[in-house]
Amino acid sequence: MTINQPSQTGTNLLQTALAKPYHYRRSGRYYLRLRPQGTAKGFFTLSLRTTDKATAMTISQDILSTLKAYHLDNPEASWDELRERLLDIAEYSLTMAHGDSSLVAYEMINDEHHQALREASAKLPLSVNQQRAVSKALEIIEASQERMKGRSGNLVEIVKGLKDEHCSTSVALSPSLSVSSSERLTFKALSALYMEERKDSIQASTMRDVRSSCEAIATILGDLDLKAHTREDMKNLRDKLLEDRKPSTVKKLLTRLSTVMDWAVHNGYLDKSFDKGLKPTKGADSSREAFSQDQVKALMAHAKTLPVDAWLRWALSLGVIAGTRIEELRQLTKADVKQVGDVWVIDINRNDGKTAKTKNALRVIPLTDGAYGFDLKAFLEFVQRADSRLFALGAGRFSELLNGLIRDVLGVKADRTQTFHSLRHSLAGALKAAEIPVGTAESILGHASGSISYDLYGAGSAVEVGRMAEALKTAFL
Template structure:
């Protein structure tokens, strides 16, 4: 049997942790709580926060009733507290009737007797504003503006932070609490990973300050600076050649042949690659490209990820005509596996062909690093590199479909030819 700290803290907040307490003592506490729930004023932010707090308290009290050897008086008080929480939720929706009746019942007054409500708002059980609660509020607000893949990363980072901070009240946290969090994260994670997690922490905490949940964030300068370079390693030229040599041994109608080949010559993200359709392989300004877009329900990591990437015929032996024939025979989607299986098959192929270590320093994503390195090695203009890789920040991405598209796509195609036709 496991009793969580959350359960124990909830019992203590309600004064239910004393098995010797009389019913009258517990009833007085219940009256204070019920009256506070009935009279407390709320803004939009606190309405959401108290809905979550009430849900957590309701769950904790139910588990306490089921798992702990509570006295008869304690069990009676827990039962009434559950009624109060349920009624408090209705009051948050503008329906206070049940809560009014509970207060009258506890005070032993008839329904015709006026209820003298306590003006004090300080008797509501003080629950810590945990990072779990705070990040839940953040994700709920941002869910419509964040791609599903990014939201998974957000949730993963927030869970890692929440597991360490636990029941820490962020309304009273200190800089030492944040430094201890960093130290705990660094115990079993690489500095580069910790830097990403702490970046997410700063985002959530700054959001919380801006929305008046907490008064201070205390996350400035927290991210580690040593050892934070990406752990992902680019493939060597010999590895790239070996990978393409393997791809060319696969049948012309093999999706793996073309998925591996496109990864090598375009540096596309694996999620972008998986979503390609027949319509995304086309000519723009006389150049054959793949078009990374959000058409037909497809997703993209960022706005800058929306781009076209020229296909370089002959790069590491890539056969553009054979690829076009593969595309012509496709129904709509070029690759039909789900995200997890698609990634597993391609990364498994890389490990098998190149005898990679299991430490994930070289994966399909490393192909992006390889292409970036190849472009940099031939001194390609930075804006062109960014446009090809989907990190565009300059005029090229803005002009791709404008009057200068022919010139810009031609420059991208020339850059890839210089970098890849070795």
């Protein structure tokens, strides 16, 4: 990162609001530029170290969040405000998951942040609180680098120290979300606190599931004071849930319970929780069933009878040969069908307002010409005729028609045992039967901790995509 300081004006990035960030591409790589409002001088320029736009935007958002977290545009920030932001950064650095590519990316980003903060501390007229925050931020960055090498002890201590300081400081909470030591704490109130804190970091579709799960748990726990709950209370909850739900559903609900309870303990709302080891094991496997190979072939045989300009033909075909989630499929655009090396792929990304279940879901999936009779040439012609999005329907109608077609073709029940999502299970089974390495299968399905690659058009990406393409060809034999 380079800091270009303005001459004469005395303006600096730590004492003025930032203008809208500007992204640009040079020699194939993406860069982020930040400048103070009201001037063309005094800007940060940061290489995002990638030629993939989706990856660049993700990293850019992390950087912008970090700059805001340090209050670089607010010299009047109090130490308590700065400390709270530093704690957020430290906790995120401690708990975020990394793949091989993101380890490399964040190591470089941390290095550049460290250099920029040192320069700011040495050269710019910072307030006492800002200097104190910069000093602590440097410690966090150094500890974050150690954590990415498997040594998290220093970062744990920093988080603990910032939290202990918080406990010794009187900080007023919003009246609607405050919890005093003498008040009862129900699961309804606790889950509301959890959802309020996580609302900006959880996808809207996931938040709906979180809210639904928490409401189901809160209905049973009622007015129980979790500050005094017992193991027996948690066992009773499990038994009540099992009365009218499948074990697989109860397992998911108890997973959500543990997430909220762990968060409550870590954030000082509860001293302890007794929710571990409750999940049912018998019958707890997912109730979703894969389609048999005969069923998959029947679906593709029907797809080939549909007109080449029918969206249902290609939606069903891509579900079979790519194993996408239904919302990943619905959001595909014309630009998402591309070539990497000699391989045609679909690109699952968050460009243009699209959403993805997790960061690990961001990936490319090779298209296998001839798989179950899939006609790649005809599909590319369909893509060429599309305006922007390949499928114009909203989420509800898209799912309704696609799942309805599957039920009509196969005669399966509308009980959610076999749905469009079952095609992912079928592809996973085919990859396993073909003895495809787990890492390659995960990259295709979007389960990998570091799916392909941070640099989609880099020197090694065509090799990686080629390996995935060969794996799919083997699975479809």
